Each structure stands twice: as C-alpha cells, then as structure tokens.
Amino acid sequence: MAEAAWNEDTGGAVYRSRDPIRNLRVRVKIQRVTSTTLLLQQFQQSSCQPGQQFISLSTLGPHNTASGHCPEEEKEEAIIGWQEKLFSQFEVDLYQNDSACQSPLDRQYHQDILKLEELGGRKNKRIFTYTDHDRFTNLEEHCQRVTTSAKEAPSYLAEMMANVRRRRQERRPVEGNILKSRIITWQPSEEFIKNNHVINTPVQTMYIMGDLGPQGKLGCKEYEYVLCMIKVDSNGVITVKPDFTGTKGPYRIELEGEKREMWKFTLENASATVEEKEEAREQRVFKDLYSRHKEYLSGLVGSDFEMTAPGALRLFVNGEIVSAQGYEYSNLYIHFFLELPSCWSCPPSQPLSGVTQTCTSKIYGKDRVAFFSFPFALEMFFSPEDDLEGSFPQWPVLYFEVLSLDFWHRYRVEGYGFVVLPATPGAHTLSASTWRPVELGTISELQRFFIGGSPELEDMTYTRVPSTFTGDRLSRFGFRSETTGSVTFRLNCLQQSKAFLESSSMKKRMQSVLDRLGGFSQQGSLYNVLEAFQRARRRMQEARESLPQDLIHTSASAGSL
C-alpha cells in the first residue's frame, strides 16, 4: 500500500544555525495523488457537479480531467527563500485594483504585482507564502484554537499574550546597562511590562501555503492549506513545522469536502551549503582564536607546578575546627596539636599546634554548641625508610582538648579526644567524641563548679596509645572518665606523590581496593593505601635503576624545586 510511505509525523523540528537567516532556502514539491477512493470519487462526481456549476461552469471540463484522469500534471515545485513573498491567486486578484489597497504594505504589493504582470506573470500557481508582514501570520496566531470546542474564546491571558508577542524586530542593545543602573523599576511602564513579563525572544514567522483548489479555480480562501510554518528567532533558532522530509516519505493533505482529494508534498532544505574552502577557513579562524585564548590563559598561570621529591608522599590538609557541642559549661576553647609519627616530616615554619578563640555556646537543637570555624593548614611529607618496609606505617594524629573558661578566667578540662587524619583524599567531616577524667565523689565536682580545676591528663597522647608506652598490652584499668560532648572537624585532604603520577592503572587499582574496603575500619583502608604506595614506590625505584644516570639527576633537581 502507498499508505505506508506517508509521513505521519507532522511535529515540528528545531534547528540552530549561526549563519544569517537570509541564506535559508526551502524546496517545496506538491503533487496531487490519485485517491485510493477514486471509484467513490467518480461516483460522487455526478452529485457534486451541480453545486460547482454555481461557481464556474466554464472550468468544468478541465477540472474533470485533472481530478480523475491525468493526475501527474498536477504538481508544482518551488524554491522559497526566507521571507520571500509569492503571491497567491487571491492576492493577485485583490491587490490588482488600487482601491483595495489600504496600508503601505498593500500598496507595495500592488506595485509588485503590476511589475510581475509586466514581466510575464507569476511562476507559482499553487504554492505561495505569507511572510511576517502579512495579516495572515498575525491573525493565525491570535485565532488559533486549542480545543475542538465551537465556542472557544481566547482567554484574557491569551489576548494579552497576543499583544505582548508583537514582533520586535530589533532588540534594544542598552538593556544590560539599564539593569545595572537600576535594579528595581518602581513604576513600570506599559511597554516595560510587555517586554519583560514573558520570555519573549522576538520571532519572525513565515508560512508556506498551498492552494489546493480545483484547477482553474485557484484563489479560494477555503482551499488554502498551510504546508509549512517556519519560525526564526534572533538567536538563530529555526523551528520548522512540519519537519523537512528527508528520508521519510512525503506528507499528505486530505481535503475536506465530498471529494476527499489527496495531495502529497515534500519539504527540503535547499540552502546553499558553504564551500569547503570557506568552511576550512572559518574553522582555522576559530582554532586560531581558541589557541590564542589558551595561550593567554596559560601565560597568566605559568606551566610549572610544585612537585614532591621522588618517593615521598605529600599530605596536605586544609582543616577547620567547626564546632563543639554537648559540653557542660559555656566559654569553650580548644587546644590541639599534631603528632607526626616516624618517617613523617613537615616544613619547619609550620605551626603544629593551635588554640582557638573562646566561644560562648548557644542552644542549637538539643545541644549547646560553640562555633569556632578555626582554620588550619597542615603540610606533611611521608618518606619511608627502607628498613621500615615491613612494619605498620603510622598516620599523623591530631590530639585535642576542650577547655572551658569560668567567670574568674580559670579553665576547666571539658574533654580529651583525637582524630587520625583521613587516609583517603577528599573532603571529610569528622565528629570526634571526647571524655574527661573524673575522680570519684562529689567533692571534686563541687570543686570543679565553685573554684575550678579538675583532674587533667599529664600526657595528652594517653587518649590513644601513650607515647611512653612500650609493653605489648595497653591497660587503662583503674582509670575513670566521663563522657562529654563532641567536636566537629572538617578536613580537606590532598595527597601528592610522583608515585601516583607514575601509573594511573595503579591508582585505579588502589581506588577499587578502597572501594571494596569501604565498610572496613579506617586502619584497614589506611594500610591498603600505604601498601599500594609502597608497591608503586618499589616499582619506581626499579624504573629508576634501569634509567641512565644523567636522567635521574635532572629529575631529582626538578623535584627539589
């Protein structure tokens, strides 16, 4: 069946183009097809003829032949440019006499038609266009129906929108400046409202129409059908409805009325394509522009980046003591220091301890919180010694104590805690719970309340493994503590090492290991990181040994920069 070849999809398509719109050309082909209900048509012909006789008796002969016997002749092709006006028979008839012309546009059309007549008449018969200036385009948008309701009246909003959507051909270029000088317009003018209340990119519309009336009786309004609507806005967005028929079949129009005539039409984009040479030149210009911009940017930055010494891991922590919550007394401050295990080093100028400001707490939710937002930046280097290869590597630990200041400016210990710096790079928000040592009995509590002072740890590392500890079993038997609040840290960790650079496959493997161990303890993942790091380091050392000596020297000097 021929039916299968029809293009049923009459939805629009949206194209974008940066080229000037005047280059747009559309080729339209229109053809009458022999209706499948030909028999029916011929049968009906006798009944409809009397009606047509009223309109024009003389065209009866040719009309008959056209509809039934030689349909191949009924075709037309036209290439239409953007906003190119092709007059319909109706318009020719209308604008030929001067008296019908009212607006300047009408008069312009009158002139054009007269000129056309002189040149030998117009070439198009059935295909014609309505451009953006024509009355049709305005009316069409205004009167469009949305539902099948016979009494559908445009709503207030629709009417207002129709006014708003008056096509503005040129955009005012000063808009940006207006916005800058005045943020708020207290008394918006009518024009201002129109321009700003809807997202209103000015659109130009064009309709390609088909006059599908019977042969010789062209120019009847009721036989005008919209073949294609093209809308273009100032940003180069082209909406074509229906879409160009490419590989798909042609569209069809079935006429209303008794004869059910069928027309098919195709739309093609016939715009002249850019010559290859020109396109290449354009691309070269763009490439040049982009590379210049890139050069400019890289000139601003420079290409060198500080690197670590080969074989060392650089750990960089941008940290922040955010808050302390859940403590008994107000006026809190935190004292913290960083412990670097063996094999770790840091730049000598860097402070490894700090004291925050004293902060009065406030009720926030259920708890009393004190906000510190205390910044610290830690830079550490891990350079493992070879004899430690087998032992468990240590990671830096941040010890802290929370203290509160009383009315007489004496301090009380509120809690001790520690945070092991995260072994994985990235942003971490850690909440460390704390405890404080207590003595049994009420006397010490009274003393704490009234005159301050409470048991303190002699060595803050006791919160973890005491630094003096040497045995094989850590016992805290006999030590009493009380749970106090918690301190929130936010740590942004960065790790840098040439080993990471060396092979990205290793990095991926390490990541997968970490992912698998996601649920395990921090120690486990830490160990894996270091193990992977060691492995990479060993491989790099092997690579170094196989390299010629002079290369190593240059790389070493670059690393120390």
Added chain:
Amino acid sequence: SGGAWKLLSGLREGQTQVDHPQMDDVAYWCHPIDVHFATKGLQGWPKLHVQVWHQDAFGRTELFGYGFCHVPSSPGFHQLECVTWRPLGSWQEQLSQLFVGGGPQLLSSDLIYTGADRYRLQTCAMGTVHFQLAVLLRNFDRYGVEC
C-alpha cells in the same frame, strides 16, 4: 586564596542583598559565586570568608557574625555549613548591645581566616551560613595530586 593562586575569571568578593526572613529565621540570598582559579601549588587553597551583617529598621547595620570555610578539595557538589561567631564585648557593652545594638568588630579581617591570634578573642556563637558549591578540578592528576 594564597599567593600561588591566580584569579582567571569571576569576582573575588561580593555582597548579597538585604533579606527579610519571613519563615523559620532563615534568610535566603541565592547569591551566585562563580570563580575560576589557576594555581601553581597546593598551598593557600582558597577559602570562603563571610561576614554577616544585620540592618535594623533605622537603617543601621551591625555585625552578626564572621565565618570562613575552605573550598572543598574534592571535585563535585558540596553543601557546606559555615558556622559564624562574633566578638563579645565587656558586660556593659553586651548590655548596651541588647538594647541599642552595635557591638565590637574585628580591627582586621585576617583573624577570620587565620588561626594564629585567635586565642585573644572572646566570642559567642552565632548562626550558620549555607553554601552550595560545585567544584571542578582540572589537571591535578597530571601532577600526582589526589584530591
């Protein structure tokens, strides 16, 4: 941001509008932050530093809080809560602040984003400022930086 960092585009600082909270004691500013940095090193990672001010019915402004937070070092979308504090004056000042507003301010804003001299300060906890940051990093892996 530190000395190794260079601003390529965007604004280093800005000021929001004055918002009158209607519900829940939350002021919504929706202030855009759009900066592009290039760096030669990791030191001096960019920090966001905020000062919250309050404008009363007479048009007077008073300080409500200082805060800071590091720009996250890992790429992706981050929702940050930046806590703020303000300096606390003597009890006479606190009393007058209760009735007529005002209050002490920092002489230099360094104290907000450096920790060295913080111990001199006596502060009280104020509100939190919420940030939504989308961080994009480029070429860090080329220099062996994991972030």
